[in-house]
Amino acid sequence: MTKMEATRDGYGQALLELADNEKIVVLEADLGKSTKSLHFRKAHPERTVSCGIGEQNMVLVAAGMAASGYIPFASTFAIFTERAFEQMRNGVARPNLPVHLCGSHGGTHTGTDGSSAQSIEDLAIYRTLPNVTVIHPSDSVSTRVLTKQLASSPSPSYMRTARNKTPVLYDDVGEDVIQIGKGIELKNGSDVAIIACGVLVSEALKAADLLAEEGIHATVVDMHTIKPLDSKLIDAVSERCGSLVTAEDHSIIGGLGGAVAEHLSTTDGTPLERVGVNDRFGESGQAHEMLELMGLNAAHIVLAAKKSISRK
Amino acid sequence: MKGHPCPQTVVGGTMTTADELREVARKCRVHIVDMVYRAQAGHPGGSLSEIDLLTALYKTQLNVRPSEPKWEDRDRFILSKGHASPGMYAILAEMGFISVDDLESYRVLGGICQGHVDMKWCPGVDFSAGSLGMGLSFGMGTAIAARLDGSNRQTYVMLGDGEIQEGSVWEAAMASAHHELGNLNVILDRNRIQNDDFCETQMRMFDIPAKWKAFGWNVMEIDGHSMESIVEGLEFLAQSNDGPSILIAQTVKGKGISYMEDNPSFHGAAPNDEQYAQAMKELGVSA
Numbered sequence: 001m002t003k004m005e006a007t008r009d010g011y012g013q014a015l016l017e018l019a020d021n022e023k024i025v026v027l028e029a030d031l032g033k034s035t036k037s038l039h040f041r042k043a044h045p046e047r048t049v050s051c052g053i054g055e056q057n058m059v060l061v062a063a064g065m066a067a068s069g070y071i072p073f074a075s076t077f078a079i080f081t082e083r084a085f086e087q088m089r090n091g092v093a094r095p096n097l098p099v100h101l102c103g104s105h106g107g108t109h110t111g112t113d114g115s116s117a118q119s120i121e122d123l124a125i126y127r128t129l130p131n132v133t134v135i136h137p138s139d140s141v142s143t144r145v146l147t148k149q150l151a152s153s154p155s156p157s158y159m160r161t162a163r164n165k166t167p168v169l170y171d172d173v174g175e176d177v178i179q180i181g182k183g184i185e186l187k188n189g190s191d192v193a194i195i196a197c198g199v200l201v202s203e204a205l206k207a208a209d210l211l212a213e214e215g216i217h218a219t220v221v222d223m224h225t226i227k228p229l230d231s232k233l234i235d236a237v238s239e240r241c242g243s244l245v246t247a248e249d250h251s252i253i254g255g256l257g258g259a260v261a262e263h264l265s266t267t268d269g270t271p272l273e274r275v276g277v278n279d280r281f282g283e284s285g286q287a288h289e290m291l292e293l294m295g296l297n298a299a300h301i302v303l304a305a306k307k308s309i310s311r312k
Numbered sequence: 313m314k315g316h317p318c319p320q321t322v323v324g325g326t327m328t329t330a331d332e333l334r335e336v337a338r339k340c341r342v343h344i345v346d347m348v349y350r351a352q353a354g355h356p357g358g359s360l361s362e363i364d365l366l367t368a369l370y371k372t373q374l375n376v377r378p379s380e381p382k383w384e385d386r387d388r389f390i391l392s393k394g395h396a397s398p399g400m401y402a403i404l405a406e407m408g409f410i411s412v413d414d415l416e417s418y419r420v421l422g423g424i425c426q427g428h429v430d431m432k433w434c435p436g437v438d439f440s441a442g443s444l445g446m447g448l449s450f451g452m453g454t455a456i457a458a459r460l461d462g463s464n465r466q467t468y469v470m471l472g473d474g475e476i477q478e479g480s481v482w483e484a485a486m487a488s489a490h491h492e493l494g495n496l497n498v499i500l501d502r503n504r505i506q507n508d509d510f511c512e513t514q515m516r517m518f519d520i521p522a523k524w525k526a527f528g529w530n531v532m533e534i535d536g537h538s539m540e541s542i543v544e545g546l547e548f549l550a551q552s553n554d555g556p557s558i559l560i561a562q563t564v565k566g567k568g569i570s571y572m573e574d575n576p577s578f579h580g581a582a583p584n585d586e587q588y589a590q591a592m593k594e595l596g597v598s599a
Contacts, residue, residue, distance in 0.1 A: 060480075061450070061456065069457070091440070
């Protein structure tokens with residue numbers, strides 16, 4: 001039986017594990033129960049700042065604390081971080097202050113709350129900011145490991161976590177395999193490379209199994225860091241496979257698919273098919289229903305892989 | 313008392329001391345007009361309205377070290393109305409954080425005096441401002457950090473009156489009172505003019521002191537061009553430690569240059585040659 005956990009739980013666990021460092025502080029905007037920062041609050045209320053339902057203020061309070069030597073982790077829903085985008089741009093990224101913003105409940109996978117809560121543009125917008133690292137981990141273990149690594153980064157970051165449970169992929173893997181800025185090859189095939197992030201990494205693995213049944217051998221990469229993009233790994237899998245697919249629970253515009261396409265435009269132009277939300281909004285539905293409706297699940301990744309191979 | 317002992321000047325409200333402050337402010341006004349005239353761009357009006365306040369704050373209250381601008385336990389000053397940068401650069405030069413020659417780099421490529429104050433470029437600047445409505449939130453963060461550090465250091469934030477039309481200012485006002493930040497102090501430059509016109513025509517703000525009181529702040533109104541009144545106000549900030557406090561300073565936009573005073577045209581416009589000569593004359597600078 002596959003172990004299932006939500007990436008937001010890995011985030012909450014990481015904050016607790018980081019707490020020995022007295023410079024770690026947590027900021028909340030009335031969603032600590034959801035983002036999972038509540039565990040830190042319970043253990044360290046004196047280092048947890050409630051900002052009420054005020055995300056713009058929260059991001060800049062974090063900036064002020066970062067400028068005073070603290071390491072702030074501020075979290076709310078991915079969609080609500082977006083209303084503080086300019087604060088993140090002007091007050092955090094521009095002065096390069098190490099504020100770590102976490103948006104939970106990202107993507108259509110977040111489910112039945114519907115389109116108002118399903119951020120499908122967060123990775124794209126934060127990726128445009130100089131100095132900002134953008135991360136979207138695939139499972140609870142990598143979320144915990146990457147969050148802990150962020151604490152020693154001198155620069156700001158945006159991390160998206162997911163509301164719903166997904167398979168744990170790194171239970172038996174040494175933590176040194178998981179490094180900010182380094183994609184992880186989970187399968188090593190030579191016909192097509194599927195580069196995925198977040199909740200679609202496990203769908204990509206399922207797609208690889210389906211393809212294998214047809215004699216097609218796929219590489220699967222967990223590209224948890226969207227920025228800086230691991231372009232060396234993209235070059236390596238492009239050369240080996242000759243065709244690429246990106247897969248993300250995010251708009252096909254500007255996210256992982258956009259980042260890979262931008263990189264390929266500077267190289268030989270390996271065929272690329274992008275699996276993502278096709279420039280539309282979501283609706284209420286269960287996570288698996290949303291992945292089907294939006295064309296993001298394993299079956300759709302298989303189709304995209306075949307199309308990409310056909311373009312070689 | 314929550315304030316630091318005054319590092320620079322003993323303030324007793326004596327005429328001599330107030331006169332000294334007025335002389336520093338006069339020199340700062342000369343710098344402001346020089347900078348904006350040289351750059352043929354910038355924001356003289358709000359710099360001239362704030363400069364008496366900045367002068368008294370830096371010279372009588374702010375515990376800072378010009379030779380060690382990043383000293384960790386310094387008081388923080390955040391110019392949230394970051395476009396009024398000539399005023400801040402002028403007082404930073406008079407304090408010795410930067411040189412008077414540095415003022416020539418205002419709005420010049422590669423210059424430390426960026427168009428809007430920037431902590432990455434200029435010594436003594438604690439926040440990269442320029443987008444209105446952000447400084448109070450940042451100041452709330454530095455105030456919480458000071459409290460966590462067990463430090464007595466203070467945070468001062470200067471807001472413009474037009475600026476408080478930004479909704480995020482009120483998020484910060486509410487949150488700062490909730491957290492009972494007695495080490496957070498705001499000075500509101502109530503010059504009654506914003507970019508397009510008088511505030512009254514752009515967005516009426518009704519009873520500003522009542523608004524801050526209702527948000528849980530200690531409030532005092534002062535004359536922002538009377539050094540005696542300003543010093544008294546700064547003492548009020550120093551002694552109010554049960555929560556955040558604000559001085560609402562009644563000021564005149566463009567104060568000190570007759571044709572700029574109370575004139576919305578000089579929110580963001582530079583004087584021409586003739587106007588520059590007149591300004592220098594009014595500021596007591598011989599040709």
